[in-house]
Amino acid sequence: MAEIAIAFKNVTKTYGDFEAVKDVSFEIEAGEFITVLGSSGSGKTTILKMMNQLVQAEQGDIFYFGENVRDLDVVGLRRQIGYVVQQIALFPHMTVAENIATVPDLLKWPKEKTKQRVEELLRLVQLDPAIYYDRKPKALSGGQQQRIGVARALAANPKVMLLDEPFGAVDAITRMQLQDELLKIHRELGDKTFILVTHDINEAFKLGSKTLIMDQGEIQQFAKPKEILHNPGSPFVTGLIETLKEQGTFWSDLS
Template sequence: MIRFENVVKRYGDFEALKGVRLEVAEGQLVTLLGPSGCGKTTLLRTVNRLIEPSEGTVFIGEQDVRQLDEVELRRGIGYVIQSIGLFPHMSVLENVMVVPRLLGWSKEKREARAREMLALVGLEPQTFAGRFPRELSGGQAQRVGLARALAADPPVLLMDEPFGAVDPPTRERLQDEFLRLQSELKKTVLFVTHDLEEAVRISDRICLMNSGRVEQYDTPEVLLRSPKTPFVRDFLGPSRTLLRLSRIPLNDLIEPLGTHRPAVSIKRSATARDAFSLLLANGIRGLAVTDEGGQVVGLVRLESLLTAASEEEP
């Protein structure tokens, strides 16, 4: 668990953080979202003391991070950044073994762990272990960076725009891979992004920041459904309708099929956004919904999707 209590950061007369209060529950993935200069990266870096607050306290568990040795603190926290920071003179395997080696693990233990982590992030150790960073694609290098961050099995993972430097298709694949890993590992993750769609896609909760303050801290569903301030509403913009659909399981909107079966079908495991896109692409108002075996289980209508997307809490 990570907790920020009235965290302030000043640079001269400028306040980058203005009394932030925030709690990240154990095992949750929380995204710090907002425009450039809102304080999200500054807040992230107070956790591993790359930035020291001017006021307030940051806790990991019940421990004030200022009471911990900086080096030991950082060795116990996974840290993934956009620029990756792989050591160019080290092989992939050696890069992943860096923190376990600093922790004094035996050569056999750290090599076995590094190979395990490479496999976990989808890089076959026999193929990639001996390569050097210059021989990797951008997506492969990001996977190595993630493997390195996970190598010592840290309970907390800090990620600062980790997928921001790769092309959109690769970014989407990395997001999928990371979500798969998180579902297995259940790390406590603080993730910085300026990309609203990425935040909605990956987060358990989103902390939307503005000018060093928390504007709203909610699940993606609540944030999109019920913006609490004009800034939040403006930041979300017109895209929030489609983004809401991406968080609604299609299974929640299935109706009885009736006497007419639509010609176009979609699996019930899809999202409401997938169904909406398919309806628009085909110029129709209804889709048959099938189970994984292809058996029709019901119908989803365009009107139901539009209603679900437009609903707001009073």
Template sequence: MSNTAVSFKNVRKSFNGATNHAIDNLSFDIPEGEFVTILGTSGSGKTTTLKMVNRLIEPDAGEITVYNQSVEAFDVNQLRRKIGYVVQQIGLFPHYTIEKNIGAVPELLGWEKARITQRVQELMELVQLPYEEYATRFPRQLSGGQQQRVGVARALAANPDIMLLDEPFGAVDAITRKELQAQIKNLHQRLEKKTFLFVTHDINEAFALGTKVMIMREGNLDQFDTPENIIRQPKTAFVKQLLDTVYAEEEIWRKYR
């Protein structure tokens, strides 16, 4: 029986001035090793859900656990060092080399220099940025897609069991985005037992990457299942509407081929 990496039980969250809950009685379990994409329109609660896992946002009610331990039981900094976090605005340190950017968290954790260097070399190879060529470069010397790969490598540096990715490819061009999607999917498959939670508003991205897809609407969970099961049996009118947008786009492209 697989371990549960992340669990939400009756979680609620409201923000000041809002009439509705941003997250309303949300419950789900994510088994270890899944690549879960979180899909929904703006304001559906995707990013709020993601940020509650590493306590960037605190819930008003309910319980969130990571490997069966309440996130509230962790020191918040300790928790965040255990969970990789990648966002669209990559946030690399501009005056650090690529090697120093990737090694920042292990250095903070007190790793020995030789161990940090070995880990940086492994990760740069993993994200297809050869160490000899890129280690001494600075972020401004890389393309947007290369910077995103450095961001992923940095998030993986301390070998976290869970990776949170908040629309990481939203700011890059369509061709680069496709390449990064292929790389992140391959990366997950190579990293045994790593659990990825990936927020996106792009339905094609969600269904291409996710081993399971979580579809959110107005702080609630409309459906959480494999891509195949959702396509075959959409459970709500909203899910069906999302799928219909894909079918409509396919008709447009077929028309002009």
């Protein structure tokens, strides 16, 4: 039986009178690549932030590898979970290596172990350590900065990676390249659970072994992309699929 990395049980989150997430329940198996798809205000980012307790739920329970997050030390929990956001916010006064080493330094890793880990991660994200190790963020392109952000999030070998629209600020060609690299990284790491939030249905279906579709704080469907395509679980999902088909028709008409 597969180990459950993240589980939500009847979770509700409100902001004043607004219910951002409404009685949500689901389970994510260890090692999966899950995409969370929805428009602005659907609750997808709130769900992501509740996983590492940047946001706390009013009702329900959230479990991290079988333990209720309410019973865990928040700092310890976050050090076990990598977190990548759209605006990566590298420390401008620090080198690439120093940025990647942020958490290992906090954990007081030996210097040689940290150096080896930084070089390993630079190679993993396809940046030559001999070239990029001592560079400052201002000398990097947007795509390269996103790669460093992924490397930094992986530095302390977390079990879970949370990615909140990580490619939204880069151009379309770079975005496709980063998607391909992220899939390769997930395959090479093998045992890591990736959870990526996006509003792009193409990105969600390309990356996700399963896709969790949100609308107005509720789960509309949680299944493999192929199942969603052939058996939409709600009128909202049907509308998404129709949009995807229209895009396909548009491109076929141009060809």
